[in-house]
Amino acid sequence: MKSIALYSIKGGVGKTAAAVNLSYLTSLSAPPCLICDLDPQGASSYYFRITASKKYDSDKFLKGSKKIYSNIKATDFENLDLLPSDFSYRNLDIELSEEKKPQKKLKKNLESLSDDYSHVFFDCPPNLTLLSESVFSASDIILVPMIPTTLSIRTYNQLIDFFAANNLDRSRIRAFFTMVEKRKAMHRDIIARYGDAPGFLRQTIPYNSEVEKMGVYRAPLTAVKPNSIAAKAYKGLFEELMGEKGL
Amino acid sequence: MPQVPYAITNGRERMPELPETTVIKFNPDSVAISVPHILENTRYSLSFPERKKTSRHYFDTFDWKAFSSGLTVQSEGRTLSIREISSTRIIASDTLPSNTLCFMAEGFRPGKFPTILSHISPLRAFCRLASFEVVSVKWRVLDHDEKTIGTIIDESISSINDANKGPIFHIITLTPLRGYSQEMATVRKALQGETVESVSESAAGIFQELMRHSGKEPGDYSSKITLKLDAEAPVHESALRLLRFTTEVMRRNEEGIRKSIDTEFLHDYRVSLRRARSILAQLKGVFDPRTANHFRKELKELAGRTSALRDLDVYLLEQHNFPASLPPVLRGGLMPFFTGITSTRQKIHRKLDRYLGSEEYRNLMSEWEAFLSVMQLPDPDKAPAASLATGKSARTSIKKSWNRVKRNGRRVSRETTDPELHELRIDCKKLRYLMEFFASLFPSDRIGPALKQLKQLQENLGEFVDCSVQLEFLHAHLDEASRNGCDTGLAASLGGLMTRLYEKQEEARSTFHASFRTFDSDRTAALFEELLTERINK
Numbered sequence: 001m002k003s004i005a006l007y008s009i010k011g012g013v014g015k016t017a018a019a020v021n022l023s024y025l026t027s028l029s030a031p032p033c034l035i036c037d038l039d040p041q042g043a044s045s046y047y048f049r050i051t052a053s054k055k056y057d058s059d060k061f062l063k064g065s066k067k068i069y070s071n072i073k074a075t076d077f078e079n080l081d082l083l084p085s086d087f088s089y090r091n092l093d094i095e096l097s098e099e100k101k102p103q104k105k106l107k108k109n110l111e112s113l114s115d116d117y118s119h120v121f122f123d124c125p126p127n128l129t130l131l132s133e134s135v136f137s138a139s140d141i142i143l144v145p146m147i148p149t150t151l152s153i154r155t156y157n158q159l160i161d162f163f164a165a166n167n168l169d170r171s172r173i174r175a176f177f178t179m180v181e182k183r184k185a186m187h188r189d190i191i192a193r194y195g196d197a198p199g200f201l202r203q204t205i206p207y208n209s210e211v212e213k214m215g216v217y218r219a220p221l222t223a224v225k226p227n228s229i230a231a232k233a234y235k236g237l238f239e240e241l242m243g244e245k246g247l
Numbered sequence: 248m249p250q251v252p253y254a255i256t257n258g259r260e261r262m263p264e265l266p267e268t269t270v271i272k273f274n275p276d277s278v279a280i281s282v283p284h285i286l287e288n289t290r291y292s293l294s295f296p297e298r299k300k301t302s303r304h305y306f307d308t309f310d311w312k313a314f315s316s317g318l319t320v321q322s323e324g325r326t327l328s329i330r331e332i333s334s335t336r337i338i339a340s341d342t343l344p345s346n347t348l349c350f351m352a353e354g355f356r357p358g359k360f361p362t363i364l365s366h367i368s369p370l371r372a373f374c375r376l377a378s379f380e381v382v383s384v385k386w387r388v389l390d391h392d393e394k395t396i397g398t399i400i401d402e403s404i405s406s407i408n409d410a411n412k413g414p415i416f417h418i419i420t421l422t423p424l425r426g427y428s429q430e431m432a433t434v435r436k437a438l439q440g441e442t443v444e445s446v447s448e449s450a451a452g453i454f455q456e457l458m459r460h461s462g463k464e465p466g467d468y469s470s471k472i473t474l475k476l477d478a479e480a481p482v483h484e485s486a487l488r489l490l491r492f493t494t495e496v497m498r499r500n501e502e503g504i505r506k507s508i509d510t511e512f513l514h515d516y517r518v519s520l521r522r523a524r525s526i527l528a529q530l531k532g533v534f535d536p537r538t539a540n541h542f543r544k545e546l547k548e549l550a551g552r553t554s555a556l557r558d559l560d561v562y563l564l565e566q567h568n569f570p571a572s573l574p575p576v577l578r579g580g581l582m583p584f585f586t587g588i589t590s591t592r593q594k595i596h597r598k599l600d601r602y603l604g605s606e607e608y609r610n611l612m613s614e615w616e617a618f619l620s621v622m623q624l625p626d627p628d629k630a631p632a633a634s635l636a637t638g639k640s641a642r643t644s645i646k647k648s649w650n651r652v653k654r655n656g657r658r659v660s661r662e663t664t665d666p667e668l669h670e671l672r673i674d675c676k677k678l679r680y681l682m683e684f685f686a687s688l689f690p691s692d693r694i695g696p697a698l699k700q701l702k703q704l705q706e707n708l709g710e711f712v713d714c715s716v717q718l719e720f721l722h723a724h725l726d727e728a729s730r731n732g733c734d735t736g737l738a739a740s741l742g743g744l745m746t747r748l749y750e751k752q753e754e755a756r757s758t759f760h761a762s763f764r765t766f767d768s769d770r771t772a773a774l775f776e777e778l779l780t781e782r783i784n785k
């Protein structure tokens with residue numbers, strides 16, 4: 001099982017939008033796929049119209065195996081399942097810190113799913129916390145969406161520094177530009193400068209109101225409007241990503 | 248079927264299987280029930296219905312391998328699918344070659360579907376067993392967020408031959424999506440509550456009913472001896488039961504042999520025939536020797552009539568493996584060899600087909616079956632052992648046969664000559680048959696390990712003998728080809744093959760002593776002693 005985390009320190013950059021669309025595309029061409037919603041806000045669960053059962057919470061998530069299996073739910077799309085998040089996930093960090101090896105926890109808990117899914121996508125909450133560290137060691141690729149601004153570049157560098165400081169393998173980090181507005185000079189400049197930098201994917205995702213409408217469709221854009229501009233961009237991103245070594 | 252929440256494999260927890268499908272069966276004559284109407288009283292709603300009318304065909308191998316693996320193979324229109332029987336979930340699908348009554352994995356382009364087929368049964372053909380006319384309506388069940396929680400399929404199933412007689416089944420199938428079993432249970436209860444005439448069943452149960460309706464009984468064929476013998480009964484009676492069993496197996500395979508459906512029909516037929524001969528030969532004093540010898544001779548002749556066809560089948564089954572054992576330049580030479588074999592097989596098959604339909608065969612079998620139906624004990628002067636208790640007779644004959652294997656095995660020289668190994672193989676086979684005949688008299692945890700020891704030795708000997716038989720065959724083939732002006736390509740390829748076979752044969756020869764030592768160990772001795780001195784279970 002290959003694991004891909006949609007991660008960024010900054011919020012509202014399109015992690016969830018990418019996780020939802022990329023996992024759907026994966027379920028079509030490299031099934032079966034699991035999307036693991038780690039954000040207490042539960043945005044990706046919402047996009048798939050899924051709510052966790054009342055008995056499910058962060059405790060069960062940390063217990064792993066059985067507790068996780070019985071809470072996985074099928075989406076409306078074949079070969080795409082989802083492990084919903086619960087509001088109690090907001091305490092995950094504190095609870096993780098009480099574990100023996102918090103960094104390894106996620107990896108360990110998902111190990112037993114490795115025969116059941118070919119790919120798992122993590123939809124992460126923003127911030128750099130103990131949970132993020134656990135995600136880093138559980139992921140083959142850490143995929144970072146970036147709005148092309150100087151501030152984004154700064155936070156991206158913070159992430160790189162964090163990896164270096166903690167002896168983590170930064171070659172697993174991939175960035176791509178999203179919510180790109182060609183009419184903005186700063187977007188054009190940043191992309192020109194970083195577009196072919198190592199670790200940056202070529203495909204960019206344009207700013208497009210169709211993506212926002214996913215909240216109305218409550219389904220991946222790539223499923224309901226596969227020919228829209230943004231869906232095609234996600235498709236391109238998916239193909240580029242799958243070409244990466246180790247995926 | 249009970250729902251197993253967590254299947255354990257290799258001691259590791261695994262994802263639970265998909266939630267099981269439930270089927271509610273209604274009286275086909277009862278008033279139509281309206282699914283949408285019933286759902287109005289629940290928290291759930293339905294998607295737009297999809298209506299369909301199709302012919303559905305079910306397929307399986309003669310020995311029900313799909314069914315016994317928990318799968319169904321079915322077609323609707325040109326779509327062929329393999330499904331999990333309990334969840335009705337599609338595992339793989341492909342296109343049905345048009346108008347096909349039987350198919351094998353080879354008939355498909357490489358992919359998941361043929362891979363699973365050959366996994367279910369590598370050698371058997373999947374044949375059409377039952378056909379139905381199905382009128383169906385399918386809905387998705389939606390919750391308040393319009394999330395699908397499962398599907399409902401309402402089906403009216405009629406026999407394909409007399410569809411105008413009306414449906415024979417009216418079923419509603421509820422399939423929860425993963426994680427929505429509880430929600431769908433509410434829906435199920437609502438549907439069930441609606442009529443007193445409904446019965447809930449597993450999807451597997453419905454499949455069995457559909458088969459029975461078409462005169463088929465899932466799992467009713469196996470060439471394995473499944474008879475439960477009575478340890479106290481006279482061995483003559485038990486022997487007759489065994490012989491009737493093996494004869495029944497032969498009978499059931501005749502049609503498949505004649506229609507050339509797959510090679511396993513002939514194989515099972517021959518195994519049963521050999522078993523019958525072995526009973527006649529090994530249970531000394533159980534039958535009147537004159538009668539026993541007469542039938543031994545007849546059955547031997549019958550076996551002889553089938554062996555040429557089996558030999559060719561063995562080659563044709565190897566058709567895809569042989570080339571890989573040759574260097575690429577020699578592979579082409581095998582083409583004429585296999586085309587030759589294929590056309591010879593046709594001729595030989597026609598001959599056997601004619602024989603199996605002949606008066607001569609009919610007479611032989613009815614004479615044999617008449618003999619098997621006489622339960623009276625034979626004259627004690629001619630058959631002094633006939634009235635012995637089956638249990639005692641089983642122990643003595645197995646013990647004798649086991650001793651012979653040990654004695655002859657220990658006598659095999661350092662050179663391990665061909666005749667020595669050929670003979671020992673026959674001794675082992677005899678012992679194996681005896682153990683299989685009488686297996687039901689022993690506790691399975693005793694006979695199992697003893698059989699396993701024997702099987703390992705047989706594997707080594709089997710490999711040796713198979714190679715030498717094939718070598719002989721190829722040699723004869725080469726001889727004949729050279730008389731008809733054989734081309735050098737063919738000669739070189741056959742030469743290559745023979746070299747490979749010879750290497751394999753010599754390898755088996757060189758490992759014989761080691762594998763015999765494993766068999767002739769204290770451990771095996773202990774297993775057999777325990778088996779044979781143990782009080783036989785009743």
Ligand SMILES: Nc1ncnc2c1ncn2[C@@H]1O[C@H](COP(=O)(O)OP(=O)(O)OP(=O)(O)O)[C@@H](O)[C@H]1O
Binds near residue numbers: 012180212
């Ligand atoms: N390419 C895009 N074009 C236009 N709007 C977008 C695009 N990508 C995302 N959005 C919108 O931006 C908002 C934030 O996106 P999203 O939820 O995917 O980001 P996120 O990084 O997961 O946020 P959070 O950090 O809160 O989890 C959403 O309303 C989404 O619809």
Ligand SMILES: [Mg+2]
Binds near residue numbers: 015017039123125
């Ligand atoms: Mg998000």
